[in-house]
Amino acid sequence: MTASQGPSPSRSRGGETNARSDQPARAAVVEAAIQCILERGLYRASSNAIAERAGVTWGAIQHHFGSREALMLAVLEEGNDRLRRLLAAAEIGGGTVEERVAAYLGVLDAYYGSREYLAFMQVLLTLAHDPRTSEQTLATMQRITGSVDADLHRLAGEVLAGTGADEATLGPLLFHALRGMAMSHVMISANPPAYGAGRAAEFATQNELLVQAIGLLLAPRTGRFES
Amino acid sequence: MTASQGPSPSRSRGGETNARSDQPARAAVVEAAIQCILERGLYRASSNAIAERAGVTWGAIQHHFGSREALMLAVLEEGNDRLRRLLAAAEIGGGTVEERVAAYLGVLDAYYGSREYLAFMQVLLTLAHDPRTSEQTLATMQRITGSVDADLHRLAGEVLAGTGADEATLGPLLFHALRGMAMSHVMISANPPAYGAGRAAEFATQNELLVQAIGLLLAPRTGRFES
Known part of the structure; x- marks a missing residue:
């Protein structure tokens, strides 16, 4: 999957300027987080639940975002x-x-x-x-x-x-x-x-x-x- | 602390008709939960944070509500x-x-x-x-x-x-x-x-x-x- 196939990387995000090729994966995790919050509420949208929904490991999410707080800011x-x-x-x-x-x-x-x-x-x-x-x-x-x-x-x-x-x-x-x-x-x-x-x-x-x-x-x- | 010093026990709540003397304590815990949510957001309003703010143990809260979910319903x-x-x-x-x-x-x-x-x-x-x-x-x-x-x-x-x-x-x-x-x-x-x-x-x-x-x-x- 190339960057152009994923959700458009609308702009570089703070501190991630060297990670443009990661944008589709980032976007997919953010979307999984949104859907997870809608399905079960923010309190139950745990790191694990979001990773499971995105089909990746929490380690992969940490690689992109660093922490759950940073993912929520995204x-x-x-x-x-x-x-x-x-x-x-x-x-x-x-x-x-x-x-x-x-x-x-x-x-x-x-x-x-x-x-x-x-x-x-x-x-x-x-x-x-x-x-x-x-x-x-x-x-x-x-x-x-x-x-x-x-x-x-x-x-x-x-x-x-x-x-x-x-x-x-x-x-x-x-x-x-x-x-x-x-x-x-x-x-x-x-x-x-x-x-x-x-x-x-x-x-x-x-x-x-x-x-x-x-x-x-x-x-x-x-x-x-x-x- | 007497009942009259606490938040007013507004009414009997469903399923708690035999616990009227507990009402001020219940109301104080609910109020602590509300303030805790406002101060740090629902996700960070943990059972422990609410208990600390209410000045009681989580065990005491469990006695009144049973679970965090039940407290949130309250x-x-x-x-x-x-x-x-x-x-x-x-x-x-x-x-x-x-x-x-x-x-x-x-x-x-x-x-x-x-x-x-x-x-x-x-x-x-x-x-x-x-x-x-x-x-x-x-x-x-x-x-x-x-x-x-x-x-x-x-x-x-x-x-x-x-x-x-x-x-x-x-x-x-x-x-x-x-x-x-x-x-x-x-x-x-x-x-x-x-x-x-x-x-x-x-x-x-x-x-x-x-x-x-x-x-x-x-x-x-x-x-x-x-x-």
């Missing part, structure tokens, strides 16, 4: 990378304000409404408060914030174009309201199966109504945010 | 109990639609926007997918849904009173949009300190704008939801 980076790539590729053009809000919700929902986000969330919650990893976690979160902020501003600007709305105030509203909706929905899927099943239609209606509500807030005819 | 139940009590005590009366939406957001934010919710979230994510606990977790979640649904409907009805809005459709929108906002905000506090600091004022503005948006959606003058 999981967090993978999540952040997915968000970064998603936002970088997103474009919101044309249509009514309401259509553009809906499009932005779709973008955020693809990440924050995914089951994988539940794994990244667990990892962040744990790493951020563990004295052994909090410093590196902060550095990672600051790096990713730096790399997604520009795209978030761009997308908010595209949504708000022509409304006269103040992007500095309305951009963060869009982000938190739309991301929150996605998070609230995906938390239901965290419940055991059967509890959260069959909600897709309800979620679609709720998304539509939130988009309508924000559309009304942004409609230039309200005059609220005209410059 | 943490989940404590979270659900807090939500249940909060909703049961809440009343949204009078004022404009916007004021009532804001009041409902305040109620949901007190739970879903609290740091403790981040601990309950981690526990739910782990227990729900652990084969050893998923069945009990489902039972717990179904029990709590049964006990909070009536209050959620009542509160949504109070918010929507006089708008002619369809509670079956708009009630869930209110819940997910408002809870989501609280969740999105509290996730920022999950980042290492310094990263999420100083956001309170921004959050207040975002809450206000979301309330305005939903208020516009619900305003009877739009005619959308008149019966």
